[in-house]
Amino acid sequence: xxxxxxxxxxxxxxxxxxxxxxxxxxxxxxxxxxxxxxxxxxxxxxxxxxxxxxxxxxxxxxxxxxxxxxxxxxxxxxxxxxxxxxxxxxxxxxxxxxxxxxxxxxxxxxxxxxxxxxxxxxxxxxxxxxxxxxxxxxxxxxxxxxxxxxxxxxxxxxxxxxxxxxxxxxxxxxxxxxxxxxxxxxxxxxxxxxxxxxxxxxxxxxxxxxxxxxxxxxxxxxxxxxxxxxxxxxxxxxxxxxxxxxxxxxxxxxxxxxxxxxxxxxxxxxxxxxxxxxxxxxxxxxxxxxxxxxxxxxxxxxxxxxxxxxxxxxxxxxxxxxxxxxxxxxxxxxxxxxxxxxxxxxxxxxxxxxxxxxxxxxxxxxxxxxxxxxxxx
Numbered sequence: 001x002x003x004x005x006x007x008x009x010x011x012x013x014x015x016x017x018x019x020x021x022x023x024x025x026x027x028x029x030x031x032x033x034x035x036x037x038x039x040x041x042x043x044x045x046x047x048x049x050x051x052x053x054x055x056x057x058x059x060x061x062x063x064x065x066x067x068x069x070x071x072x073x074x075x076x077x078x079x080x081x082x083x084x085x086x087x088x089x090x091x092x093x094x095x096x097x098x099x100x101x102x103x104x105x106x107x108x109x110x111x112x113x114x115x116x117x118x119x120x121x122x123x124x125x126x127x128x129x130x131x132x133x134x135x136x137x138x139x140x141x142x143x144x145x146x147x148x149x150x151x152x153x154x155x156x157x158x159x160x161x162x163x164x165x166x167x168x169x170x171x172x173x174x175x176x177x178x179x180x181x182x183x184x185x186x187x188x189x190x191x192x193x194x195x196x197x198x199x200x201x202x203x204x205x206x207x208x209x210x211x212x213x214x215x216x217x218x219x220x221x222x223x224x225x226x227x228x229x230x231x232x233x234x235x236x237x238x239x240x241x242x243x244x245x246x247x248x249x250x251x252x253x254x255x256x257x258x259x260x261x262x263x264x265x266x267x268x269x270x271x272x273x274x275x276x277x278x279x280x281x282x283x284x285x286x287x288x289x290x291x292x293x294x295x296x297x298x299x300x301x302x303x304x305x306x307x308x309x310x311x312x313x314x315x316x317x318x319x320x321x322x323x324x325x326x327x328x329x330x331x332x333x334x335x336x337x338x339x340x341x342x343x344x345x346x347x348x349x350x351x352x353x354x355x356x357x358x359x360x361x362x363x364x365x366x367x368x369x370x371x372x373x374x375x376x377x
Contacts, residue, residue: 001030001031001184002028002029002031002094002095002096003029003030003031003032003033003087003095003096003323004027004029004031004033004092004094004095004096004097004174005030005033005034005035005089005096005097005098005107005171006020006021006024006025006032006033006034006035006063006096006097006098006099007034007035007036007069007082007086007097007099007162008034008035008036008037008058009036009037009041009042009047009053009074009370010034010036010047010049010058011037011041011047011048011096011184012043012048012049012054013054013057013058013061013218015064016100016178016179017061018061018062019179020098020099020100020176021050021061021063022060022062023176024096024098025062025066025154026121026175027096027098029096029098029174030319031060031064031319031320031323032063032064032065032098032354033063033064033066033067033092033320033323034058034063034065034066034067035067035068035069035076035085035088035092036054036055036058036066036067036068036069036070036087036314037051037069037071037073038051038069038071038349038352038353039051039071039352039353039364040074040075040296040352040356041070041074042074042075042076042081042289042293043289043292043293044075044080044288044289044290044291044292044293044294044296044326044358045208045292046229046232046356046360047231047356048142049115050220050356050360050362050364051088051285051314052314052364052369052372054066055073055314055315055371055372056372059315059316059317059372059374063315063320064316064317064319064320064323065313065315065316065317065319065320065321065323065324066313066314066315066316066320067086067092067144067221067311067313068090068312068313068314068349069081069088069310070084070085070307070310070312070345070349071273071300071348071349071352072302072304072307072345072348072349072352073085073307073309075293075296075297075300076255076256077135077256077290077293077304078136078157078158078349078375079161079164080161081158081161081180082158082161082164083165084309085165086162086165086166086169086171087309088172088309088311089166090169091309091311091327091328091331092311092323092327093326093327093328094330095170095171095172095321096171096172096173096174096221096277097166097171097172097173097174098160098173098174098176099155099158099159099162099174099175099176099285100154100155100175100176100177100178100179101148101153101156101159101175101176101178102154102174102177102178102298103153103154103159103177103180104176104177104331105161105175105177107156107160107163107175108175109165110143110147110149110150110160113146113147114143114146114147114160114178115164115167117146118375120142120146121142121143121146124138124141124142124145124146125138125139125142128141128142128187129141132283132284132285133284133285134284134285134286134290136157136287137284137287138238139152139157140152140157142162142256144213155178157200159175159256166178169283170275171218177235182359184332186340187283204275215306217374221273222377223262228359228360228361228362231275232359232360233273233275233356234273234274236295236299236359237273237274238300238320240265240295240298240299241269243298243299244262244265244269245266247364251265251296251298252300253303253304254297254298254302255297255303255304256290256294256297256304259295261294262357264281265281265293268280268281274306278291278292282320296355298349299349299355300355302348302354304344307344307345307348308343308345309360310331310332310333310334310345311324311327311331311332311333311334312334312335313333313335313371314371314372315347315371315373315374316371316372316373316374317373317375317376318373318375318376321373325333333369335370336367336369336371337367338367338368349366350366350367353366
């Protein structure tokens, strides 16, 4: 039984995801498993659709099983995000990790060149980091000195982290050439629109976006409370100011803290909204996505790098159920939180969902929701 894992966020799901799954299935794959970030995504944003709805609709895309990537993993940098997801893939006995890439299969060749020249890359990385570039920008600059004709696109960066994460495992890569817009392109002009362009159109109330989506996606999009989503950033800003200025909560013990962040925040709290605040504190050293992740980790009081990963199915069909049945009984599987033992990992996830509820005016109860099972007739 060949099991391929796709690490995904589905924020929101679109034709590009459907295309990726269809291409993966052509590679003699029996089962496709999604390891999906939940209510918060790796760029430090809220998921525009809650994780339980995403997981249910994802089965219509062609997934057989959706497993939760915990919020403490999705709110990490790309390296840790990839490593945690691959660890979960290993726990379920996946054979392959599939992902989309602007470069395609040639990315594997570039990865080998980079890995064979680690000392050079690390030396150049240190040089660029000293110039206050963000890690991702420093890495792109370092690799460009090694491979002059290699341009790293957004999906390629994450793809390289996936390749690094599986390099010393039995999991093999399946790299699918990406079609349509670049992931970060906000201009909706393609048959395969990017996730960013879909989100941008939704926030701008450009409802024509729904006309180019597959029918099963519309259910989630049409029922969105766009007003609450639009106001969520201002709620984050108010919570951040309250915790620092009123509660005076410690900042330096939060994961990925760097000296000076608290003063940087305090000195810019005069900005009238969250977007202007982020504009004022971001720099070539501090990317907005990194700052947004840190702010959410601070609000959630995430001060632990040492969190145990678990297997939590959110949705599955008959094939996905077979995968769950065959998982080593030593692995920690959580089907329903109400039946699970208390732990700091579960406590953090419920806290993250509580924050999501506040920010989106939702009422999701982690303890009352069971995995969605799409049983064949």
